[in-house]
Amino acid sequence: MPPALPAGGGSPLPAVSSGSGTAFAIGWASLLLAALPLGMALLNLSTLRPPPRAEPGGRRPRLSVLIPARDEENNIGDAVRCVLNSSDVELELLVLDDGSTDRTPDILASIEDDRLRVLRGGPLPRGWSGKQHACSVLGERARHPLLVFVDADVRLEPDALSRLAAFMERHPAVALASGFPHQVTRSWSERLLLPLIHLLLMGYRPAILDRDGLDPAFAAGCGQLFVARRGAYRAVGGHAAIRRSLHDGLTLPRAFRKRGFRTALFDATPMARVRMYEGAAPLWEGLTKNATEGMATPRALPVWTVLLGGGHVLPFLLCVLAPSAPARAALAMNLGLRMLLAGRFRQSLRGAVLHPFGVAGLLGVQWAALWRARRGRPSTWRGRRYSAA
Structure with missing residues (x-):
């Protein structure tokens, strides 16, 4: 028999089972979890801006550019040349060769420029991580009022340093500023996982609550690129x-x-x-290395699993297994948010289309890092081992 029609005609009304009702409710929950980062990102994107361009003809700012380098033969030459090509600034460039066993020292020795000073790192003191010790030595030797810490794999545009100085001049109360460079991604693992940095930054950090820039709970930055006022840096104790x-x-x-x-x-x-990171293995090693200082803690990771899994992975699963209007709307929000971020930050569109798989992979990395730390297994980076503590 054909299904009964409602009074007055119209479309048939399918019966809703208790199971489909549960799926519908779960779909609504996923929709709310998907709407949260979309709404927050729309607000945050209006506040995150590039540093202004320097005024032409103004005083040339003085900056110390500081690069820690350990086994960076594939990067250090280009990194140094980009810095030395900077325009409209007075700079010194300090590079610390941190016990490299490759051609890094030879490449540095072949670059002739009075603005470049190469320091030789000694044995790593007990209780230090390698990068923080290298940056500490560099910070102590810097002479200019602004300190710019740059990783060896970062490539600065010619106007980057002048824009950093202009940002600090425009914001005299800011002692430390940081920005995420454009992330170049070439492998599928990179396209899936690295753009999620901006998802977390834009979708889950309420910038409106961070206007005073003083609450440690909302502190964020990117270790690839920092600019600090020398006096404040030393008052804090620097990287020590x-x-x-x-x-x-x-x-x-x-x-x-x-x-x-x-x-x-x-x-x-x-x-x-x-x-x-170049490929899956370095990506895994790099992300698990620092995960337990971010998301991968016993208290934080269950919360992040609900937020990310429920808001970004669950809608996709529901659309496959138990389709509903809320689940489809949640999935559309996910993809719309990722497309928005991909356009703004020049990210891979192919990675954005596979967004649920990227979030699932990120959560897998975090849980693996937590499990490794709980078992006391050390992290490794650049040939050094660091205890799980």
Whole structure:
């Protein structure tokens, strides 16, 4: 028999089972979890801006550019040349060769420029991570009022340093500022996982609550590119304040804020680029290395699993297994948000289309890092081992 029609005609009304009703309710929950980051990102994108361009004909700012380098033969030459090609600034460039066993020292020795000083790193002191010790030595030897810490795989545009100086001049209360360079991604693992940095930053960090730049709970940054005022940096204790950390992107801004110094974020997409990891194995090693100083803690990771899994992975699963209007709307929000971020930050559109798989992979990395830390297994980076503690 055909299904009964409602009074007055119209379309048939399918019966709704208790199972489909549960799926419908779960779909609504996923919709709410998907709407949260979309709404927050729309607000945050209006506040995150690139540093302004310097006024022509103004005073040339003085900056010390500081690069820690350990086994960077594939990067250091280009990184140094990009810095030395900077325009409209007075700079010194200090590179610390941190016990490299490849051609890094030879490449540095072949570059002739009076603005470049190469330092030789000694044995790593007990209780320090390699990068923080290298940056600490560089910070102590820097002479100019603004300190720019740059990773060796970052490529600065010629106007990047002048724009950093203009940002600090426009925001005199800011002691430390940081920006995420454009992330160059070439493998599928990179396209899936690395753009999620901006998803977390834009979708889950309420910038409106961070206007004073002083609350350590909202501190954020990118260890690939920092600019600091030398006086504030030394008052904080420099990188010695975070000597054990493997995740200076979070811990350095927190250290500044705990001492009462303001920090800020800017969009570094148009002025710097970086290929952070080349392929799946370095990506896995790099993300698990610093995960336990971010999301992968016993208290935080269950919450993040609900937020990310429920808001970004669950809608896709529901659309496949138990389709409903809320689930489809949630999935549309996910893809719309990723497309929005991909356009703004020049990210891979192919990675954005596969967004649910990327989020699932990110959660897998975090849980693996937590499991490894709970078992006391050390992290490794650049040939060094760091205890799980």
